[in-house]
Amino acid sequence: MFSNRISNVPKSFIREILKVSADPTIISFAGGLPNRDLFPIENIKAATNKVFDVVGPDVLQYSNSEGYIGLRKMIAKRYKSFYSLDVPVENILITNGSQQGLDLLGKIFLNEGDSVAIEEPGYLGAIQAFGVYKADFQPVPVSDGGMDVSALKTVLKTNSPKMIYTVPNFQNPSGITYTNENRKEVADVLKGSGVYLVEDNPYAELRFSGTNKKSFMEFLPDHTILLGTVSKTIVPSFRLGWIVAPNKVMEKLLIAKQAADLHTNYFCQRIVDQFLNDYSLDEHIEKIKTMYSSKKQTMVEAIKEYFPENIQFTDPEGGMFLWVTLPEGISSMDLFDLALKKNVAFVPGDPFYTNNTQRKDCINTFRLNYTNSDTATIKKGIKLLSECIREML
Amino acid sequence: MFSNRISNVPKSFIREILKVSADPTIISFAGGLPNRDLFPIENIKAATNKVFDVVGPDVLQYSNSEGYIGLRKMIAKRYKSFYSLDVPVENILITNGSQQGLDLLGKIFLNEGDSVAIEEPGYLGAIQAFGVYKADFQPVPVSDGGMDVSALKTVLKTNSPKMIYTVPNFQNPSGITYTNENRKEVADVLKGSGVYLVEDNPYAELRFSGTNKKSFMEFLPDHTILLGTVSKTIVPSFRLGWIVAPNKVMEKLLIAKQAADLHTNYFCQRIVDQFLNDYSLDEHIEKIKTMYSSKKQTMVEAIKEYFPENIQFTDPEGGMFLWVTLPEGISSMDLFDLALKKNVAFVPGDPFYTNNTQRKDCINTFRLNYTNSDTATIKKGIKLLSECIREML
Numbered sequence: 001m002f003s004n005r006i007s008n009v010p011k012s013f014i015r016e017i018l019k020v021s022a023d024p025t026i027i028s029f030a031g032g033l034p035n036r037d038l039f040p041i042e043n044i045k046a047a048t049n050k051v052f053d054v055v056g057p058d059v060l061q062y063s064n065s066e067g068y069i070g071l072r073k074m075i076a077k078r079y080k081s082f083y084s085l086d087v088p089v090e091n092i093l094i095t096n097g098s099q100q101g102l103d104l105l106g107k108i109f110l111n112e113g114d115s116v117a118i119e120e121p122g123y124l125g126a127i128q129a130f131g132v133y134k135a136d137f138q139p140v141p142v143s144d145g146g147m148d149v150s151a152l153k154t155v156l157k158t159n160s161p162k163m164i165y166t167v168p169n170f171q172n173p174s175g176i177t178y179t180n181e182n183r184k185e186v187a188d189v190l191k192g193s194g195v196y197l198v199e200d201n202p203y204a205e206l207r208f209s210g211t212n213k214k215s216f217m218e219f220l221p222d223h224t225i226l227l228g229t230v231s232k233t234i235v236p237s238f239r240l241g242w243i244v245a246p247n248k249v250m251e252k253l254l255i256a257k258q259a260a261d262l263h264t265n266y267f268c269q270r271i272v273d274q275f276l277n278d279y280s281l282d283e284h285i286e287k288i289k290t291m292y293s294s295k296k297q298t299m300v301e302a303i304k305e306y307f308p309e310n311i312q313f314t315d316p317e318g319g320m321f322l323w324v325t326l327p328e329g330i331s332s333m334d335l336f337d338l339a340l341k342k343n344v345a346f347v348p349g350d351p352f353y354t355n356n357t358q359r360k361d362c363i364n365t366f367r368l369n370y371t372n373s374d375t376a377t378i379k380k381g382i383k384l385l386s387e388c389i390r391e392m393l
Numbered sequence: 394m395f396s397n398r399i400s401n402v403p404k405s406f407i408r409e410i411l412k413v414s415a416d417p418t419i420i421s422f423a424g425g426l427p428n429r430d431l432f433p434i435e436n437i438k439a440a441t442n443k444v445f446d447v448v449g450p451d452v453l454q455y456s457n458s459e460g461y462i463g464l465r466k467m468i469a470k471r472y473k474s475f476y477s478l479d480v481p482v483e484n485i486l487i488t489n490g491s492q493q494g495l496d497l498l499g500k501i502f503l504n505e506g507d508s509v510a511i512e513e514p515g516y517l518g519a520i521q522a523f524g525v526y527k528a529d530f531q532p533v534p535v536s537d538g539g540m541d542v543s544a545l546k547t548v549l550k551t552n553s554p555k556m557i558y559t560v561p562n563f564q565n566p567s568g569i570t571y572t573n574e575n576r577k578e579v580a581d582v583l584k585g586s587g588v589y590l591v592e593d594n595p596y597a598e599l600r601f602s603g604t605n606k607k608s609f610m611e612f613l614p615d616h617t618i619l620l621g622t623v624s625k626t627i628v629p630s631f632r633l634g635w636i637v638a639p640n641k642v643m644e645k646l647l648i649a650k651q652a653a654d655l656h657t658n659y660f661c662q663r664i665v666d667q668f669l670n671d672y673s674l675d676e677h678i679e680k681i682k683t684m685y686s687s688k689k690q691t692m693v694e695a696i697k698e699y700f701p702e703n704i705q706f707t708d709p710e711g712g713m714f715l716w717v718t719l720p721e722g723i724s725s726m727d728l729f730d731l732a733l734k735k736n737v738a739f740v741p742g743d744p745f746y747t748n749n750t751q752r753k754d755c756i757n758t759f760r761l762n763y764t765n766s767d768t769a770t771i772k773k774g775i776k777l778l779s780e781c782i783r784e785m786l
Binding site for chain 1: 397402450455587
């Protein structure tokens with residue numbers, strides 16, 4: 001009855017986890033939500049009322065598929081100030097969050113069985129989106145410093161992927177960041193291959209320490225596709241993201257966007273544009289960084305204090321997640337079951353690996369989110385988690 | 394480089410037409426836009442501010458893929474009051490306009506080459522959405538009173554379609570409405586076949602005269618899928634629509650929705666819910682009907698006055714469009730070129746036929762929108778158009 005593409009897709013495991021962890025008695029490091037206390041609600045409200053008064057009824061009318069030109073100009077301006085990149089406005093398409101960008105890329109690029117190289121571990125939303133188009137995933141390991149370039153070479157040679165998916169800054173799930181040198185190496189390997197590199201970049205502006213890294217666009221200008229979003233910096237519920245792509249890709253994306261939903265919510269595009277015009281995004285982001293940095297520090301210190309010594313973990317310079325590696329043979333899924341009995345939740349590594357991973361037998365990694373719990377809760381949760389780990393060891 | 398599904402999709406013809414007709418010196422009957430003067434902007438603004446004050450920062454947070462429960466309850470209530478239908482809230486999924494409903498249906502049902510029965514002429518957005526999934530369209534003629542049942546039987550027997558797409562009330566593009574008897578006949582033909590009937594229903598509430606017709610859901614409860622939207626009754630720019638589907642279809646739709654964009658704009662779901670709680674939708678719709686009815690009447694009278702006698706046209710009891718049929722052998726595309734020179738635009742019939750139509754050689758039909766021009770402009774435009782038609786005859 002159903003299409004092949006949807007028949008074998010299981011219910012999302014992470015949705016189930018999030019349902020469990022919505023219970024307020026549970027200490028949850030599972031979610032990936034920005035902290036609600038930081039939403040600039042008063043300024044968004046003021047921007048909204050200004051839009052009603054200045055734009056009038058037209059703000060409620062249908063709009064174009066490309067997105068509001070004013071907002072696209074603001075995005076181009078931000079690429080210039082943050083990355084010194086010149087991104088033409090015509091190459092920016094507004095989407096319903098960057099998740100829709102992933103869906104549209106799957107739609108325009110992938111025939112059933114086409115190969116997609118992807119970071120391992122990798123963002124589960126990308127695995128879901130490309131999975132629907134029956135991608136043949138070719139995982140390429142990432143660790144501190146970035147992507148395993150020799151593994152990438154092998155994938156390129158043996159599988160001829162159509163694209164490669166990356167989150168090079170404060171990666172979801174691992175929190176790692178590619179060095180500039182690694183980016184250049186990856187780009188050098190891809191150069192001339194025709195493969196499109198997708199740089200999904202929701203977290204780059206949330207840097208607590210260290211220096212900003214370059215965009216892949218600098219190293220591979222003709223074959224880099226950028227995904228961006230306001231979900232982690234301003235507001236998630238508006239579902240506002242964008243894709244930057246070369247002309248011939250943009251032409252197909254626009255056709256796919258129109259067939260998918262005509263256009264993105266125009267009212268909210270105008271509100272975000274107004275917000276960006278009237279307030280300092282930098283000042284707002286400073287507040288986010290201050291809070292997240294402190295929470296991250298608390299979690300890292302608690303891990304150092306309570307976890308057994310043979311547990312590895314990343315110490316990210318920004319973003320929302322860190323990544324724990326248990327000793328080989330210890331299953332994070334078993335740990336999840338045990339921890340839930342003590343009212344602590346996290347996301348086991350499993351959904352961040354594709355069905356082509358080498359390590360499906362016993363995944364010993366898991367993701368911790370630190371942006372949504374207060375200091376005392378972080379300490380308490382990590383202590384409880386450490387007890388479960390010790391029990392398993 | 395690109396997927397098969399997108400490689401051969403041409404640029405949207407109607408997008409090009411709308412660009413042309415955006416020129417303010419052109420009298421445009423081409424668009425499909427609600428009249429902006431009717432948008433309830435003051436009430437939407439008040440509802441928005443109430444949402445900010447009552448819901449607070451949580452209205453800016455991520456939300457669930459199903460959609461806001463309050464809004465889904467309001468939609469269920471409306472099905473009860475308008476159609477006496479009992480629609481369980483669990484069977485309602487909020488989408489980015491009903492266009493996304495079409496995309497999700499294509500995604501979960503269609504493998505390349507799967508057959509889809511569709512009204513002829515039919516809504517071009519559905520042709521685009523299913524076309525991306527490489528549907529094999531099987532057109533079934535519609536005319537005053539509804540669908541050609543014997544043609545439907547033939548399609549069912551020879552092509553085993555997975556679904557059949559209909560807009561049974563004030564159809565886009567033709568303005569026709571299926572009678573209750575025709576609906577029952579269509580349902581009887583489909584019963585037991587396993588084919589899903591899609592009832593896309595943006596216009597039913599905009600009825601100027603005659604009596605409301607029954608939903609297909611009454612005749613074919615297990616195999617009817619309903620699409621709805623607030624775009625024609627409240628606000629288009631929010632991109633708020635919904636699908637009603639049986640449990641096993643809903644399960645797949647939800648997976649596809651999550652992979653497509655996580656969820657629909659939560660902020661605007663809350664605003665529409667607040668608007669529906671605080672104001673009378675019926676009173677608002679009365680205003681729309683009064684205006685559209687009068688404009689439709691003006692257009693019909695102008696056509697009667699100016700067009701040659703051998704031109705057929707529909708006289709819809711509601712909605713936004715009427716449909717003109719020129720004598721055989723007269724191309725509406727040629728008429729379009731001629732009319733544009735006199736600064737009048739409409740949509741030639743071509744994009745409302747699929748690549749499986751029998752009549753691709755010389756399409757003699759076209760769509761006129763009457764909701765966006767004032768009385769004098771309607772008269773002037775129809776008079777100019779009649780001159781072009783006479784020139785061609």
